[in-house]
Amino acid sequence: MLKIRLSTNLLPLCLLFSLTVFTSTRSEAQSIVIPVETQHNALVLQTDSSKYLGTVYFGKKLSKSSEYAQVKNQSKQTVDYTGMLNSVYTPSGSRNLLEPALTVTHSDGNNSADLTYVSHEVKKIDGNVSLISILLKDPAYNFNVTLFYKIYYKEDVIEQWSSIKHNEKGNVTLHKYASANLHLTGSAYYLNQYHGDWVKEMQPEESKLTHGIKTLDSKLGTRANLFQPSVFMVSVNKPATEDEGTVLFASLEYSGNFRTDLEVDYQDNLRIISGINNYASPYTLKPNEEFVTPIFLYTLSTQGKGVASRNLQNWARNYKLLDGKGTRLTLLNNWEATYFDFNESKLAGLLKDTKKLGVDLFLLDDGWFANKYPRNGDVAGLGDWEENKQKLPNGISSLVKEAQNNNVKFGIWIEPEMVNPKSMLYEKHPDWVIKQPKRDEHYFRNQLVLDLTNPKVQDFVFGVVDDLFTKNPALAYIKWDCNSVIFNAHSATLKNQNHFYIEYMRGLYNVLERIRAKYPKVPMMLCSGGGGRVDYAALQYFTEFWPSDNTDPLERIFMQWEYSYFYPAIASANHVTDWGKQPIKFRTDVAMMGKLGFDIVVNDLVANDLKFCQDAIKNYDTVKSIIWQGDQYRLSDPRSSNVASMLYINEQKSSGVIFNYLVSSRYGANSNLPVLLKGLDPAKNYKIQEINLYPGTTSTIKGDQIFSGDFLMKVGFNPDLNLARTSVVLKVEESN
Structure with missing residues (x-):
């Protein structure tokens, strides 16, 4: 987990952000008002007389910041028996009666928590970005929670996360540890969520939220977005349209198990609590250890979905997506041309086709590796990352040189997190595989997941990438796949199995950090059987993602439409294939609405189809900067x-x-x-x-x-x- 430390020397507050602390002029006990303001919106936090911090306003920014202190007085709702319904980070076990953001067992066995305001700091990062930290403390225990709000002013985007730390005499157990706890007020709330499966990604469903809890979550361990992505929208008062209505876009920046609870309470307000899924994951926190949650991302629009999506797209290009303001490579992939059946001669022909087509790069897909158990299908060889001598007697290096001879670049497919039971890696290191020692193995696409909680496995996965670049410095592109979920979650080396899901993600991010430290700019596609791992934590390390293995252009119109609400076009890898009944023009036009690629047999194209593709690539070059960077x-x-x-x-x-x-x-x-x-x-x-x-x-x-x-x-x-x-x-x- 990324740990963020605030400077103890506060910088002067920037007037641009209006992040001023106000003291109420009321005669009763003073309260602290903290407006978290972007260009158009304000999330206003305020303490009560007992120093409990709650959300009193979340909506369009007021022209007079001093009036935020009066917002709370305008509410005439039913009694809040707990005084905690609008808590900024709701603890459990004390007065709270609804879903908590935090549940703990203290070192003395006490299962309650209470959090009051201590202080807050504001740090200006640059002319557009600032960071607010708010320290909350349990009055009865040496137990602290710090809430962080990173504000992107022009983009109207906020990233929020939490840091939990204690100095009790023994260990504390965290049973729930959310990243954020939002509170919205309105007359009704409409949730637009997504569901799917392989080749059926990003299917939208909108429904009115009723009283009680609606939970969006994943327990898959990896490829976590397969059935339910973490992105969602909430419209306030009425369903938002493209250009009208108040709507919140939100998502957890996390590639593992997530959980978002949306609870309409008895006051008719909406509470949104999001973070790592605490399923099977109580976390033992040692004294002075810091637990930092993933980031919860959100943007609010009072002018409909279009504004919200452009907010996120601009933010992603400017701040989150790897090389979001850069360029991308068009490519020809061999997968649908050859599948696993290829050799050097076939690939040499495809390299010539790459040049003839007019794209930048040739991508060699699955099937190039393993010897004892050759990778001639998806049943064997995964994990044995050595060139298959029968298919490629002269190795990858000869193909890279052949690509250079054709004035194109060369890229390669890997799936380094996974292993086939029929592999040398599995035979040599059965303890590197995630599996329960007393349960039968259960396979997803004939494979198992490597145990990334193990530092030796992390070294191995990093080495897969590092060895390829060490042997082939001119390698220009990586397609990183991840096709399996986690069954029988267990690590042979992890001492505390309750930490498994969290440590697995820490291991994955550690590997990606190491790769990017050594190879900071090499383009990498994030592929997970399609859109199974599309989130902004992962996209810090990848230049693009693969939306779906379903490349039928008619289906892709609908999928790419939904993805576009949350991700910019430059991040969407779209390939022209033989899927669907539409002509080559239709297929190519659809693929141009992002990062263009081809996965076709060029030699099978009739003359006019080939001519069209060649011309389309030239046309694409004239407009791609608008598609990638435009509104x-x-x-x-x-x-x-x-x-x-x-x-x-x-x-x-x-x-x-x-x-x-x-x-x-x-x-x-x-x-x-x-x-x-x-x-x-x-x-x-x-x-x-x-x-x-x-x-x-x-x-x-x-x-x-x-x-x-x-x-x-x-x-x-x-x-x-x-x-x-x-x-x-x-x-x-x-x-x-």
Whole structure:
């Protein structure tokens, strides 16, 4: 876990953030008011007469900061019998009657906790980012919790986490240890959550939250997002639309077991408590040991989902995603061309195809390794990271050189966290594998998970990557897969099995930290059987993620739409494959809405298909910076219309690209109405031209027409989609 220390020398408060401490002017006991303000919003914390700290406001920022002290007086709700319903970090065992953020057993066996305000500090990190720390203490025990709020002012984003520490005479047991405890007030709350499975990722469900607790969680250990991602939205008062309504976007930045409780209490307020899933994980905390929780990420928008998503996308590119402001490599992957059946001769041909296609890099997928148990399928060889001598007698280095001879780069697939029971690694180190000693082994995709709580295993996994780069310094790309969940959770070397799930994630992050310390900029794709491990803790180490193994372009329109609420397009790896019934143009257009790649047999393409792909890559090069770094606007929702339409536009509002698709094949389906554009400058004039045309076809769009931004946002523009034109890409340029 990352440990963050605050300087004891406080810097002057920046007026930009308005992070001022106010003292109430009321005649009763003084209270401390702490406004946690971003550009448009405020999360206001306030102590009562007994120094209990609660949330009194979370919403649009007030113009007069001094009035935050009066917010609490305006509430006429039913009595709070506990005085803790709005607690900023609710403990259990004392007065609390609802779901806690913290549950402990003290060293003397006492199961109660109480937390009161002691002090807080503000540190300005730069002109946009500040960090607030708030110290809370149990009055009866030498037990402290520090709450951290990292504020990204312009992006309206807050990262929140907790640090737990004590100096009692013996060990303390943490039974629950949340990262954050939010409190929202409204007349109703609507949860938009996600579920799925392999090739069915990011399926949205929206429902009204009723009284009681709704829990979003994972107990899978790894590949934790397989069935339920940690991202979610909560609309306040009414379901938010793209451009209207108050909505909170949130997620835990964690790649392991997570838990988010959403509780509507008897006062009709919503409490959100999120952190590591405490399932099977009581944590023994030693005196002076610090337990730091993962980060809980959130942004609030009072102008609908579109603003919230652009907040997160901008924040991710600027602060979290590895090389978020950089560039990306287009590629050709061999997986669907060869699967496990290849040799040097086949790969040499694919390297030539990479050059012919016009992409930057060739990616060699699964099947290149293992000798005693050759990797000719997914049943053997995983863990034995040596080149297969029959397939590659001259090794990876010869392929890297061949790639250089073709003026392309070379990348490779690995799955270093996993092992097949049929492998030399398993035979040599059965104690390195996660399994219960008294239970039968249970396999997921014919494999087991290596025990990353073991430092020797961490060294091994790091060595898989390090050896590849040591032997092949010109290696330019890693596809990192993770296909199994954890069954029979047990470590042969860990002394306290209650710590297993937490120590496993610490081990994984330790490996990734080591890799990035030595290879800070090498592009790496985060793949986990699709979107099984997509979160911002992991994306600190990866340049992109693989949304799904389902590359049917029609399905991908819906998946990429949902992912785009939380992740920027530059992070989404989208490949053109043979999945689906759509023509090559449709498949390529869909893949262009992110980081473009191909997984096709180039030699099987007819002449016009090849020509289209080559031209599309050139077109992509002219607009990719807008797609990767521009503001994204969802124009027409495929779930409620025959048309899916997505706009990306640059910061200057001078250049953009619109992707339009017909998602219905029913008779007469078309874009019967114009699509209303968003994000343009109403005072500017624009020219709209169709690009990415298939060879031999002509556009029905008159590219010489000029429209004002005002017209395009109020009247709209029709992309002229129909059953003969199912995919249309439009370039928008400012015109005189």
